[in-house]
Amino acid sequence: MAVLGTLAIGPLAAGSSAIASQSAPQPVSPYLTTPFGSTPIGHSSAGTVFASGTDFTYESRLDVISDDGRAVSTRTLPAAPPPDGTSQPRNLSVCGSTIISTRYTQDPSQWLPDATVYWYSATGTAAGSAEMGTVSVVSAAPGGWVTASSATVxxxxxxxxLLHSTDGSTxxxxxxxxxxxxxxxxxxxxxxxxxRTTQDTRVVRIPFDGSGVVVVDQRPATSAEWDALTPLGVDGSSVVWTRMPTDNNWTQSPSEVWRTSANGPLRLAASPSAEIRLVGAAIGPRGVLVCWPGGATIQGCRAVVYPPTGTSVTFEAPETSFFWPTSSGFVAACDSNASSRCAGLHQITFPGPTLRQVWQPRMPVGIVRWSGTNRYGTAADxxxxxxxxxxxxxGILASGESFPDALSAGATAARFQMPLFLTKRDRLPSEMIQPLTVMKRYRLYVVGGAGAISDSVLTDAKKYAVQVVRISGSDRYSTAAALSEALNPSGSRTAYVVSGEDYPDGLVAAPPAAREYAPVLLTAANSLPTSTRAELVRLKPSxxxxxGGTGAVSGAVESQLSEIVGTTGTLERLAGQDRYATAVKVSRSRWADGAGSFALASGANFPDALALGPVTRGYLPLLLTGPTRLPSVTRDEAQRLRPSGVLIAGGPSVVGTGIEQELRDLPDLP
Structure with missing residues (x-):
């Protein structure tokens, strides 16, 4: 998972392109001369492409590393921050010998943003740009890129x-x-x-020679149930993908891995439960590689290779989603911001297989900060x-003024990898209009009653979603229970319980709850609300x-919870002396020494940390800080994690720039 940037695809609309070649191509060097953090972007004909940053706010390096670990080229992409001071993703994509970076800019007079494509050769010095208009730039392609335009008739x-070539042809x-x-x-x-249509979901292969779309897999769909189909890899006419039955409550079933064969789609494997998610996969001359989470004795992931003929081979591989085929096997590229045990490039060769690390970058701590002029601007960024x-x-819409309903909403957004939009009680903030427009949802869940989010806001929200669903109860506790019931209709093995009277514990509970596919429920300090008790009984968690400590969730409530899980269940409390120490306790309980990157937000207010929590997707812990200095307990935890990247929410007034320097100056642990 590339935690410092996500490939974002712009809105689907018609547009045109105009190619503008750069008169002075950026220099390419055969050497890696500067330490940097690295995020795998994709695999080119020359090797794996790594980026030191995926935001236009900062200068970025693109490094092409051959499959045997040689540095093929290094290219510097200059910073180009928007004039309003916000950050903007580079939206990098790689295919064949082409690397593209797409930038979307919003003209206030237009409803849809315009796209600009910057293209670079992975094998030489050629580079250029193209103004695309209001189209969705889907992917790089050999010698160009692909755009998509949707119309409803x-x-x-x-x-x-459409395939756009760097020479200007389309x-x-x-x-x-x-x-x-x-x-x-x-x-x-x-x-x-x-x-996806209202009748079916499909996986399709689109040859670049224009010979026409080939349907790889096609499954019937209704408004209530469909198979979520996800492509994982392609090698010529051979494709590997997943099927995951899903319903309109976003209840997901175990995923199945399929590949093409002479007799049609062939099922290779399936996860034993919905909680066990596929780590990564690839298809190539050696067959299909599928990587599952490892057990207690495995540091990486459990890889299984299904060759074209013969029996499968199982071995331990790096825990990463970035696998690509080579003529002799596969390469595994690791995001250095995600795990220090998996940095750089690993080669998997056959027979064997033999696994060895062939390249590792030198990495300082990279800081990515997202902020705006207020809490809604930060959430939008x-x-x-x-x-x-x-x-x-x-998507989820929650209150940016009152924390109780938003606590369970933040954990749900992280779990289902949905954006979390914040609103005022009586109107949608202007800062939310662009993200709501660009990220237009099929279904938008509004969490909280009319006292937190008015009916007029619901009316406005219907402009940005096909369906708007309010989930609420008579109070904060029953709202959290209603959200849990809506998205966990079959129960849950694990449930998190936090104070509904204050926000810090609920904020830091979101990442591990998402990691464990668990709901977050609220309680009063000295008594377990009836609605919370009823939902726990229905969930039947083991x-x-x-x-939080006993001041937030008393011993009396703990005894009530113990009765619910019974003698065969487990009750765990994660607590520290204050909100900062509790965040550290949660991090230490779920993330090992040297686990890597983490998220950081102010512990003095809830909106920034609430908006940042879903971005962790359960992969990163969320730590809290004071305005000008890291609390000592947070600094010690940051040092233990040995991060190569830190995600910060909020401007310098809430998380000072001195904190950034503290993070960069963290000493290495022995």
């Missing part, structure tokens, strides 16, 4: 795909029914994507830099985790 939506790749979903995969010959229109078809 007589309630039927179709998406047209040609059609075909038309798909419905709208595109998720992120594409490609090789030098074709692009593979998923699409976080959304625009971490989500795209195809990232998820759901494990309940209290976050």
């Amino acid at each position: 007589e309630e039927r939506t179709e998406t047209a795909l 040609r059609s790749l075909g038309t798909l029914p419905g709208r595109l979903e998720g992120s594409p995969v490609c090789d030098a010959r074709s692009l593979v994507m998923a699409s 976080i959304i625009m830099n971490n989500y795209g229109p195809l990232t998820s078809s759901g 494990r309940v985790v209290i976050v």
Whole structure:
């Protein structure tokens, strides 16, 4: 997972392109001369492409590393921050010999943002740019890139795909029914994507030679149930993808891994439960590699290779989602901001297989800060830099003025990887209009009653979603219970319980709850609310985790929770002396020494940390800080994690720039 940037795909609309070649190409050096953090972006014909940053606010380095670990080239991309002081993602994509970076800018007079594509050769010095207009830039392609434009005629939506070449030419790749979903995969010959209509979901392969769209898999769909199809890799005409049955409550079933065969789709494997998620996969000459989470004795992930013929081979591989095929096996590229045990590039060769690290960058602590002029501007900056229109078809709208309803909403957004939009009680803040427009949702969940979010806001929200659903109860406790019931209809093995009377513990509980696929419920300090008790009885968890000390969740409530889980269940309390120490306790309980990056926000107020929590997606802990200095307990935890990247929410007035320097100056642990 690339935690310092997410490939965001812009809105689908018609547009045109104009190519403008750069008169002075940026220099390419055969040496890596500067320490940097690295995020894998994709695999080119010359090797794996790493980026030192994925935000226009900062200068970024693109490094191409060959499959055997040689530094092929280094290119510097200059900083180009927006004039309003916000950050903006570079939206990097790689395919064939081309690297692209897409920038979306909003003209106040237009409803949709304009796209500009910057393209770079992975094998030489060539570079250029193109003004694309209001289109969705889907992916890089050999010698260019692909855009998509959707139109609805007589309630039927179709998406047209165009291949734009760096020489200025454009040609059609075909038309798909419905709208595109998720992120594409490609090789030098074709692009593979998923699409969805009201009747079916599909995985399709789109050859770059224009020979027409090939349906790889097609599954029936209704408004209530469908198979979420996700492409994982392509090698010529061979494709690997996942099927995951999903319903309109976003209840997900175990995922299945499928591949093409002479007799049609062939199922290779399935996860034993919805909680066990596929780590990564690839397809190439050696077959299909599928990586599952490792057990207690495995440091990485459990990889299984299914060759074209013969029996499968199981071995331990680096825990990363970035796998690409080579002629002799596979390469695994690791985000250095995610895990110090998995930095750089690893080579997997056959027979064997043999696994060895072939390249590791030198990395300082990279700081990414998302902020705005107020809490809504900060939330908007976080959304625009971490989500795209195809990232998820759901979103959550919560109060930015009152924390109780938002606590359980933040954990849910992190768990289902949905953007979390914040609102005032009586109107949508102006800062939310652009992210709501660009990230237009299929379904928008509004969490909280009319006392927290008025009916007039619901009316306005319907402009940005096909369906708006309010989830609420008679108070904060029953609202959290209602959200849990809506999204956990079959119960849950684990449930988190936090104070509904203050916010810090609920904020830091969001990442581990998302990691464990668990709801977050609220309680009063000295008594367990009836609605919370009823929801816990319905969930039937075998494990309940209290976050916060006895001042927030008393011993009496702990005894009530113990009765619910019974003698065969587990009750755990994570607490420290204050909010900062509790955040550290949560981090230490779930993340190992040297686990890597983390998120950081002010502990003095809730909105910034609330907006930042979903971005962790359960992969990173959330720590809290004071305004000018790191609390000593937070500094010690940061040192233990040995981060190469830190995500900060909020401007310098809430998280001072001196804190950034403290993080960069952290000493290495022995």
